[in-house]
Amino acid sequence: MNYKIDEKGFYGKFGGAYIPEMLHSNVMELQENYLAITQTEEFQTEFRSLLKHYTGRPSPLYWAKRLSEKYGTKIYLKREDLNHTGAHKINNTIGQILLAQKLGKTRIIAETGAGQHGVATATVCALMGLECIVYMGEVDIERQKPNVFRMKMLGAEVRPATSGSKTLKDATNEAIRDWINNPVDTFYIIGSVVGPHPYPDMVARFQSVISREMKEQLQEYEGRSNPDRIIACVGGGSNAAGAFYHYLDDEDVTLVAVEAGGEGIHSGRSAATSILGTEGIIHGSKTLLMQTKDGQIIEPHSISAGLDYPGIGPLHAHLITTGRAEVVSIEDGEAVNAAIELSRLEGIIPALESSHALAALDYLTLDKDESTIICLSGRGDKDLQTYMKYLNHE
CATH class of the missing domain: 3.40.50.1100 (Rossmann fold)
Structure with a gap:
């Protein structure tokens, strides 16, 4: 393939x-x-x-010790949140x-x-x-x-x-x-x-610097270039494309695409395109698209503005429909809880988009000897207002 x-x-x-x-x-x-x-x-x-002198690359690959202990496996975070401007x-x-x-x-x-x-x-x-x-x-x-x-x-x-x-x-x-x-x-x-x-x-080519660095950085930690699993959130999917790029043909590496389930996949307020979508054309390309039977776009919903899109990139549509990538859908509340968890376990406040990828850990079967890399696509400064509202209701 x-x-x-x-x-x-x-x-x-x-x-x-x-x-x-x-x-x-x-x-x-x-x-x-x-x-x-x-x-x-x-x-x-x-x-x-x-990328080196202005953006601050390479971004670190960070072994999240306390998060790893909680989930009983080895979890690394690719720290795109540390780039200049705060994201990939x-x-x-x-x-x-x-x-x-x-x-x-x-x-x-x-x-x-x-x-x-x-x-x-x-x-x-x-x-x-x-x-x-x-x-x-x-x-x-x-x-x-x-x-x-x-x-x-x-x-x-x-x-x-x-x-x-x-x-x-x-x-x-x-x-x-x-x-x-x-x-x-x-x-x-x-x-x-x-x-x-x-x-x-x-x-995808410009973002592939993410996976190129991951290969070198994991080698330093474990003496191998390939993790067992890579997790990334997918709206359009550029951070996921960058994180997956150099592993696409390495089928021993599981690719996990995480979508925004919104208020529930079948609630009418979701952005879980791979599950709810059908083949269609949006913004110039053929892909999976949330649409009615007569081709009208169904409005998506996500607590995360970056995942609030009714389609996905054609690369991800291909990876998902061929089975190369697994899909997990995460609801709004689960994403916020994952953000709070990372903040309190590792002292890192993630963007709401990245929080969806973190929340996927609860849906995966993880082994203590496996290595999982999560692309932490952005930092949470922009989402503090949303987090504050949620925390005030706790």
Whole structure:
């Protein structure tokens, strides 16, 4: 079984570029140039230099001793929360801003849900002196105020998406409309492994630094490169794509994709796409999608703004439908409890997205001799308001 993208931009039957004619030239420009540019020694040297000296990579692989003792197994945390801007998103935005510059683009647009991708995009635009416009759902603007302030502090314009559920899906719609209207000077930095080809592959490649480092770091701990299991949360799924990337063909490594179960998978307020979804097209690619029988998108729900998306990246759709990745769905309350547990056992306050991955430990059969790596995709500063509400009700 092949888990990498093919020459037409598909992972098995998922992926591709289903786009309006007005976006054809933009997407073709990327398809024809992204590998030729990003695989040059010059690009890689600049990319890796910024990851090291600006982002602060490599991020540590931390043996969580007390968490391991509680679950009776060896648990390591890949500390993407320690990156500059507080999440894995910066890995991808640095790669894409360098590509945008090579293509002569002067105006950057992005979409954001939890705000972490928006902050990371605003950060690299400030670094490179480029105009930055970030689209964000009105609901997410309200529940992620600290990140909205960060984007504005960095000089970005935050434009609210006021249609639909006023969350990530709607912000993405607005960003695509902008791109259609400004095809020549504008580069769209997509925040996850979603969208038309080549975005899913491009973002996965930029995020693959996560698993490349994991291989080296586990070798130092255990004298081997492969853990028994990798757990990562999946909304669109860029942190999971990065954590899984160098292990895709190592089938002795179990891959666990953790989705947002919301208030319950069958409650009508969930984002468990792999269970509730069917094949469909969203934002330019064929994937698993929460939709009605006549193709209307079902509004997702998650306590976590970063997992509140009705689809998943086509790579993850392929991994899940072929059985390469296992899926666990975590409800809102379980994620918050997992965040409190990590905070009190290890002194690390995780993002709500990462908390879903942590909560999956309760659903897995774990052996004392096994090693599990959890991708801690972001830190919890942005979610303190949500955690405070929950703790006040304890």
